[in-house]
Amino acid sequence: MASKKKMGYKCRIAVVLLLLLASIAALVAVAVIQDAWSTKEYSLQYGIVIDSGSSRSNVYLYEWPGEKQNETGVVSEKMNCRVSGVPISEMKVDQQKDEEAWKGFKECMDEVSKVIPVEKHKNTPLFLGATAGMRLLHEKDEQRSNEVLASLKEYLSSLPFMFQNASIITGQEEGLYGWITVNYLMGNFLEKNIWNSYVRPEGAKTVGSMDLGGASTQIAFSVQEAHSGPDYMHVKLYGYAYNVYTHSFLCYGKNEADKRVLDKVVQGSSDPAYIINPCYPEGFNITMKASSIYDTECTKKPKNYNPDQDFFMVGAANSDGCESIVKSIFDFKTCPSSQCSFDGVEQPPVTGEFMAYAGFFYTARALLMNGSTDLDQFNASVRNFCHTHWTVLKQQKTWISDKYLKTYCYASHYILTLLADGYKFDEETWKNIYFEKEVKETSIGWSLGYMLSMSNMIPSEVRYINPMTDPVFAGLIFLFSALTIVTVVIVFIFFVRNCC
Ligand SMILES: *[C@@H]1O[C@H](CO)[C@@H](O)[C@H](O)[C@H]1NC(C)=O
Ligand SMILES: *[C@@H]1O[C@H](CO)[C@@H](O)[C@H](O)[C@H]1NC(C)=O
Ligand SMILES: *[C@@H]1O[C@H](CO)[C@@H](O)[C@H](O)[C@H]1NC(C)=O
Numbered sequence: 169m170a171s172k173k174k175m176g177y178k179c180r181i182a183v184v185l186l187l188l189l190a191s192i193a194a195l196v197a198v199a200v201i202q203d204a205w206s207t208k209e210y211s212l213q214y215g216i217v218i219d220s221g222s223s224r225s226n227v228y229l230y231e232w233p234g235e236k237q238n239e240t241g242v243v244s245e246k247m248n249c250r251v252s253g254v255p256i257s258e259m260k261v262d263q264q265k266d267e268e269a270w271k272g273f274k275e276c277m278d279e280v281s282k283v284i285p286v287e288k289h290k291n292t293p294l295f296l297g298a299t300a301g302m303r304l305l306h307e308k309d310e311q312r313s314n315e316v317l318a319s320l321k322e323y324l325s326s327l328p329f330m331f332q333n334a335s336i337i338t339g340q341e342e343g344l345y346g347w348i349t350v351n352y353l354m355g356n357f358l359e360k361n362i363w364n365s366y367v368r369p370e371g372a373k374t375v376g377s378m379d380l381g382g383a384s385t386q387i388a389f390s391v392q393e394a395h396s397g398p399d400y401m402h403v404k405l406y407g408y409a410y411n412v413y414t415h416s417f418l419c420y421g422k423n424e425a426d427k428r429v430l431d432k433v434v435q436g437s438s439d440p441a442y443i444i445n446p447c448y449p450e451g452f453n454i455t456m457k458a459s460s461i462y463d464t465e466c467t468k469k470p471k472n473y474n475p476d477q478d479f480f481m482v483g484a485a486n487s488d489g490c491e492s493i494v495k496s497i498f499d500f501k502t503c504p505s506s507q508c509s510f511d512g513v514e515q516p517p518v519t520g521e522f523m524a525y526a527g528f529f530y531t532a533r534a535l536l537m538n539g540s541t542d543l544d545q546f547n548a549s550v551r552n553f554c555h556t557h558w559t560v561l562k563q564q565k566t567w568i569s570d571k572y573l574k575t576y577c578y579a580s581h582y583i584l585t586l587l588a589d590g591y592k593f594d595e596e597t598w599k600n601i602y603f604e605k606e607v608k609e610t611s612i613g614w615s616l617g618y619m620l621s622m623s624n625m626i627p628s629e630v631r632y633i634n635p636m637t638d639p640v641f642a643g644l645i646f647l648f649s650a651l652t653i654v655t656v657v658i659v660f661i662f663f664v665r666n667c668c
């Protein structure tokens with residue numbers, strides 16, 4: 169009888185202890201899985217940014233789990249849509265072209281609308297940012313640029329989305345937002361530590377950003393020393409201060425620099441009916457209108473300028489000749505301070521890794537030099553490309569249309585000069601340049617960084633997110649804590665009874 173009773177008592181103790189252990193295990197498990205668990209609770213949110221560049225507009229749709237937008241790298245690109253028709257800087261000139269451009273906008277916005285659930289439309293922010301093409305138009309014809317923006321605002325605010333603004337962003341903003349995009353996507357601002365809270369990664373390095381658009385080019389990288397000057401921007405992200413050097417060069421985009429090079433080629437020739445262009449491949453020739461070179465603020469119109477004059481150009485495939493013409497559009501001599509890139513612009517030495525995207529990527533890919541490369545190899549492929557006959561190029565590069573293919577000898581010399589002679593990348597630092605167009609399947613450009621900044625999705629201070637604020641989590645913690653206390657009490661009662 170006595171031994172049987174003892175067995176029962178031991179058994180009950182064991183059951184109670186098991187219960188205690190199970191409660192503790194459950195507590196730990198809930199704590200561990202709470203984050204992954206709560207993600208499912210959030211519904212997706214969306215944001216739209218229209219990047220109106222000098223050659224076209226692109227609509228980007230971003231997506232992120234709601235309430236999690238402040239976490240680094242959670243915003244990704246859901247889709248993008250290339251708006252057909254003329255760029256916005258060429259609107260309000262020809263009614264028919266305007267109609268096509270509006271049709272292009274409508275098609276893209278319809279496509280985007282279909283992807284966003286209807287009930288989310290009114291909470292989806294919509295931004296339009298115009299870059300160098302509109303900066304140039306603003307200089308040339310302020311009234312027309314204001315009219316274009318006003319009609320875009322009218323159109324965009326008629327859509328079901330939460331329209332925010334349509335404005336021309338400055339070159340510096342463009343550079344800074346590109347830098348934010350790159351580093352946000354690479355997770356350089358924040359990482360999760362083992363306690364599930366966000367910290368700045370140990371020994372965190374940021375990556376520099378280089379953008380080559382149609383009308384302007386931007387460089388941005390963070391520097392350690394507390395320099396000051398118009399090209400240094402101080403930003404505080406997630407509680408950490410960065411000193412970012414950024415400069416935007418207007419008229420140094422791929423298309424505008426091309427016009428400036430063509431101007432030099434035309435100026436150096438005596439016969440407009442037979443101009444030898446060392447930057448065009450052998451076997452290639454083209455007739456172009458003077459307006460295609462001179463109808464821009466970036467080139468100086470010649471005396472007796474006639475926009476309808478025809479120029480006939482023949483490719484000469486002369487890499488050295490092309491190199492020296494490309495170099496002639498830069499001023500490498502003037503420098504009011506100790507170190508300059510070009511045109512008298514001060515620039516500290518480039519440090520760290522760089523992401524080179526947009527035109528840099530497309531040009532490097534035409535040479536099959538995307539990713540990270542070696543300066544000498546890059547230089548050799550530029551020469552090789554320029555000396556390849558047009559018919560051979562067309563056979564080799566079937567994925568590039570003629571319109572672009574004819575420009576890549578010039579463009580590759582241009583980026584080589586810009587990076588090596590301008591920004592001063594050498595054999596060592598060139599290896600740190602990555603020619604890419606995407607990170608984590610999201611296009612690299614200023615638009616993501618712009619949306620994150622404009623919607624305060626990158627706070628300047630990190631708020632400690634207390635998991636106890638989640639009601640489900642708090643409820644479970646309460647339940648299991650209560651269970652633990654109850655079992656402890658039961659154990660205690662058993663011991664008291666046994667002793668007395
Ligand atoms: C729109 O952008 C312009 C130019 O950046 C700015 O002056 C204006 O305040 C903005 N409007 C709104 C409503 O944010
Ligand atoms: C121009 O190119 C065409 C082929 O694209 C060729 O038939 C023609 O002979 C060329 N003209 C000159 C003057 O090189
Ligand atoms: C270069 O680009 C091609 C096509 O986009 C891609 O398949 C390849 O992996 C890239 N190479 C490097 C080194 O990034």
Ligand SMILES: *[C@@H]1O[C@H](CO)[C@@H](O)[C@H](O)[C@H]1NC(C)=O
Nearest residue numbers: 543544547548584585588589
């Ligand atoms: C590229 O190579 C040529 C000779 O082949 C040389 O003159 C030039 O300096 C090189 N350019 C760079 C940026 O290294």
Ligand SMILES: *[C@@H]1O[C@H](CO)[C@@H](O)[C@H](O)[C@H]1NC(C)=O
Nearest residue numbers: 235236238624625627631633
């Ligand atoms: C994200 O940042 C905004 C602005 O700083 C803040 O209002 C919001 O509460 C933050 N969200 C989270 C989940 O931290």
